[in-house]
Amino acid sequence: MTSGQEELLSRIATALERLAPAQTSATSWVAAPAYVWDGTGARTVERLDAPSLDLLRGIDLQKDMVVSNVARHAAGHAAHDMLLWGSRGMGKSALIRAAIRAAQSDAPDLIALVQVAPDALSGLAALFNELGREERRFIVYIDDLGFEDGDSTGPRQLRSWLEGGVEARPANVRIAVTSNRRAIVARHMSEQDDPINPRDAVDDRLALADRFGLSIGFHNCSQDDYLAIISGYAASLGLAFDEGDALEWSKRRGARSGRVAWHYVTELAGRAGRTL
Known part of the structure; x- marks a missing residue:
């Protein structure tokens, strides 16, 4: 094959690539939540x-x-x-x-x-x-x-x-x-x-x-909100808790938040031999 033929084939290949439809996504955007x-x-x-x-x-x-x-x-x-x-x-x-x-x-x-x-x-x-x-x-x-x-x-x-x-x-x-x-x-x-x-x-x-x-x-939650969050999680999981113990947990963590409340509930579940 001559250099001229190689050049022509290269041009044809480039043109076909431009005409080809764009690659579609492999993701099915209707398949998952x-x-x-x-x-x-x-x-x-x-x-x-x-x-x-x-x-x-x-x-x-x-x-x-x-x-x-x-x-x-x-x-x-x-x-x-x-x-x-x-x-x-x-x-x-x-x-x-x-x-x-x-x-x-x-x-x-x-x-x-x-x-x-x-x-x-x-x-x-x-x-x-x-x-x-x-x-x-x-x-x-x-x-x-x-x-x-x-x-x-x-x-x-x-x-x-x-x-x-x-x-x-x-x-x-x-x-x-x-x-x-x-x-x-x-x-x-x-x-x-x-x-x-x-x-x-x-x-x-x-x-x-x-x-x-x-x-x-x-914003940072109040003490009442912190206890209410724990109460909701604990009730849904069938766990009992002591308010004084819950407040002591937040003092040791230096914060009151939903995340700290969930960590305390995780501690409660662990003490009770439960999984979450």
């Missing part, structure tokens, strides 16, 4: 692990807003992107999962959860491209998100995804983010020392949080 996206592909989660909504206590207002918003999205109605921010261990991620499972209880095919690790954000455009071809609705969930100082790309991409940039999320997708900080990006006391306008730096960082239709705060 939840998925995990690693930046380049997805794996299915056959069972969505979430507590019952009635066991999420001390966050009634937050629960109502999240459950209602997820239900509206599942039904194809107008719904918000959500930022759940605030104290650690107060049920932010558990509430997202529980709201999805509640929406799936009557019609599991309507909606699914897709969890994205913070280090896989660069692959969100590819994920949106896949999800946008589906009729099913999705909550794309980013847990414990926080941008460090000097990271301008991440916040800029998130603003674009939320507010109609060229790679914005499709209509059948809503984004849910949990973060320990309302502003998502790091903030320091030095921001208050700006000699020109002490509010400019803070306002710029809060502007990202303002892109979410729902910005829902979670």
Whole structure:
């Protein structure tokens, strides 16, 4: 074969590649209640692990807003992107999962959860491209998100995804983010020392949080809420507990939260020789 013939065959092969249909995703986006996206592909989660909504206590207002918003999205109605921010261990991620499972209880095919690790954000455009071809609705969930100082790309991409940039999320997708900080990006006391306008730096960082239709705060629970959370879990599992012992557990941990309450219930189950 002459060099001219080889060149011609190469051109033909290149042209055929351009004409060939794009490779379809290997993921079946209607097969599972939840998925995990690693930046380049997805794996299915056959069972969505979430507590019952009635066991999420001390966050009634937050629960109502999240459950209602997820239900509206599942039904194809107008719904918000959500930022759940605030104290650690107060049920932010558990509430997202529980709201999805509640929406799936009557019609599991309507909606699914897709969890994205913070280090896989660069692959969100590819994920949106896949999800946008589906009729099913999705909550794309980013847990414990926080941008460090000097990271301008991440916040800029998130603003674009939320507010109609060229790679914005499709209509059948809503984004849910949990973060320990309302502003998502790091903030320091030095921001208050700006000699020109002490509010400019803070306002710029809060502007990202303002892109979410729902910005829902979670705060440290009271002693009564902490005991109510334990009571709910213990009753559902048939476990007895002593309030003084429960309070002593929280003192040793240095905090009261839903997570600390669940750790105490785990301790109760262990003492009783039970599995969870």
